[in-house]
Amino acid sequence: MKTLIVLALAGLGAQLVDGSLGMGYGVTSTTLLLALGTNPAAASATVHLAEIGTNLASGLSHWRFGNVDWKVVAKIGVPGAVGAFAGATVLSNLSTEVAAPVMSVILLALGLYLLIRFTLRGVDKRHLGKPMRKRFLAPLGLAAGFVDATGGGGWGPVSTPAILASGRMEPRKTIGSIDTSEFLVSVAASLGFLFALGDQGINLLWVLGLLAGGLVAAPLAAWLVRYVPPRLLGAGVGGMIVVTNAKSLLNSDWIDASDPVRYAVYAVIYLVWAAAVVYSFSEYRKDRAQESADALAAEAERLAEAERSAHPNAVATVTSRIRAGRPSAPQD
Numbered sequence: 129m130k131t132l133i134v135l136a137l138a139g140l141g142a143q144l145v146d147g148s149l150g151m152g153y154g155v156t157s158t159t160l161l162l163a164l165g166t167n168p169a170a171a172s173a174t175v176h177l178a179e180i181g182t183n184l185a186s187g188l189s190h191w192r193f194g195n196v197d198w199k200v201v202a203k204i205g206v207p208g209a210v211g212a213f214a215g216a217t218v219l220s221n222l223s224t225e226v227a228a229p230v231m232s233v234i235l236l237a238l239g240l241y242l243l244i245r246f247t248l249r250g251v252d253k254r255h256l257g258k259p260m261r262k263r264f265l266a267p268l269g270l271a272a273g274f275v276d277a278t279g280g281g282g283w284g285p286v287s288t289p290a291i292l293a294s295g296r297m298e299p300r301k302t303i304g305s306i307d308t309s310e311f312l313v314s315v316a317a318s319l320g321f322l323f324a325l326g327d328q329g330i331n332l333l334w335v336l337g338l339l340a341g342g343l344v345a346a347p348l349a350a351w352l353v354r355y356v357p358p359r360l361l362g363a364g365v366g367g368m369i370v371v372t373n374a375k376s377l378l379n380s381d382w383i384d385a386s387d388p389v390r391y392a393v394y395a396v397i398y399l400v401w402a403a404a405v406v407y408s409f410s411e412y413r414k415d416r417a418q419e420s421a422d423a424l425a426a427e428a429e430r431l432a433e434a435e436r437s438a439h440p441n442a443v444a445t446v447t448s449r450i451r452a453g454r455p456s457a458p459q460d
Contacts, residue, residue, distance in 0.1 A: 147349020154281025195304025246362025
């Protein structure tokens with residue numbers, strides 16, 4: 129019972145992150161299941177089965193709040209499903225001894241990517257509104273789907289930052305579209321695992337625990353996406369994933385680090401993580417200040433334009449006087 133409560137809380141927290149950031153449910157949940165000693169393929173299968181329900185609920189919530197571009201969902205979701213099915217098949221055929229550290233490496237890399245990406249970079253808005261091309265979305269979806277199935281998560285960490293970096297979609301629509309298209313990826317990955325593994329190692333109660341927490345959080349996350357600062361959330365979640373999977377790797381047969389080495393590495397990671405969160409918060413404050421200044425400048429320009437439109441004759445008279453007048457005599 130205690131495990132189910134932990135899983136439900138983990139599913140709730142993971143979906144809050146995923147629904148408001150566009151990534152994190154699979155990576156966070158799989159990291160927890162691995163820490164509980166679950167077989168890597170079974171962990172990924174369990175998470176993807178739960179994600180079928182959470183992604184459906186999240187997609188509907190985002191759609192209701194106007195956060196979904198259905199053309200992008202189709203262009204990236206179908207290739208993503210193909211990649212996820214292939215990734216599930218590959219992972220199912222790896223031995224546990226090989227798969228566990230491989231999955232930890234993938235999750236660690238994704239955690240580092242989240243930490244660095246959202247700590248150091250904001251959102252590029254220079255190309256906002258331009259159409260997303262299929263030749264960009266199709267290979268992105270294929271790669272993200274494969275990584276998602278083999279790593280137990282990765283659809284969001286691979287695809288969301290790539291689309292945000294293009295600057296062609298506003299953040300809330302990027303997150304909503306990626307969350308919605310992930311439904312196709314979860315279905316395909318689950319089918320791949322079921323064909324390769326059957327129900328071997330999959331605990332349906334754990335699936336229901338993760339699903340229950342995710343269903344509660346889905347509508348709240350779709351609403352929060354308009355207000356949560358992505359930089360701060362991304363840095364926090366990325367650091368948590370790095371810490372957890374670094375511990376798994378250092379304790380694995382691949383490395384089997386001694387206690388002094390492990391504690392030294394943990395200390396460095398925690399210091400870097402704390403610095404990243406502080407820096408992200410500082411940059412968020414600066415971004416908010418700049419946005420406020422830009423908004424005030426735009427409002428002043430709008431009022432000035434309205435004034436000119438309301439009194440065009442007065443402006444014309446003043447202009448004609450300036451042009452017709454003579455310079456005044458200089459004064460001593």
